Amino acid sequence: MKRERLDKVLANMALGTRKEVKQLVKQGIITVDGEVATDPGMHVVPEIQTIEIDGHPLSYKRWIYVMMNKPPGVISATEDTRHRTVVDLLPLEWATKVHPVGRLDIDTEGLLLLTNDGQLSHSLLSPKKKVDKEYFARIEGRVTSEHVEHFRRGVTLDDGYQTMPASLEIITQGETSEVRVTITEGKFHQVKRMFAAFDLQVVYLKRLRMGALHLDDSLAPGEFRELTEEELAALRGDSRE
Ligand code: URA
Secondary structure (H helix, E strand, O other), rough: OOEEEHHHHHHOOOOOOOOHHHHHHHHHOHHHEEEEEOOOOOOEEOOOEEEEEOOOEEEOOOOOOEEEEEEOOOOOOOOOOOOEEEEHHHHHHHHHEEEEEEEOOOEEEEEEEEEEEEEHHHHHHOOOHHEEEEEEEEEOOOOHHHHHHHHOOOOOOOOOOOOOOOEEEEEOOEEEEEEEEEEEEOOOHHHHHHOOOOOOOEEEEEEEEEEEEEEEOOOOOOOOOEEHHHHHHHHHHHHOO
């Protein structure tokens, strides 16, 4: 077990940013094994020491926030009768607690957030918050500036739904095109259906970003890591907007 700075442990427990938790220590309301903590930089072993705020014990890692580079072939769900799910890729102590924030199709890769923080998850998915999602896509067919303009105005999907304005940026143009698409909603198969409205087929789709959270490109497909404090604080900002 690792000794860690108290302020880092408190921030990981989602009590606030490093700066905010330092304030809590200064207020004298944090105790470690019954002693008032005065130094936010003191070292603790959170798994075995009792840390309390205002007399209430804090459970270590109450909140789990994991970024995954979702590989193709797994389902964004906590269980499925036929396929492996994204939580099957996680260690057991996380797998039993977290859920994916939103869905990526089975063949879509890239950024997926998994957490047991239902409130954050709910806010990030709320249509009112308009958290943008950025994708890289490879498209069979030629994507043109006309498509860019259509996306900018919003696209009518096969069921008649008119999407919100979306940003489409052409990276390469040809028999197959590579693009970057940013949408603010999360309708079922939305990106694929937006291109399908112009008889274009998405042959590869990868999510790069969700609000302030960027996919860590050092994560290979199937790999994951916990969010940093900075990433979490930035996502919390998105969920409040
Ligand atoms: N749009 C899609 O069509 N599929 C995804 O997985 C995500 C966005």
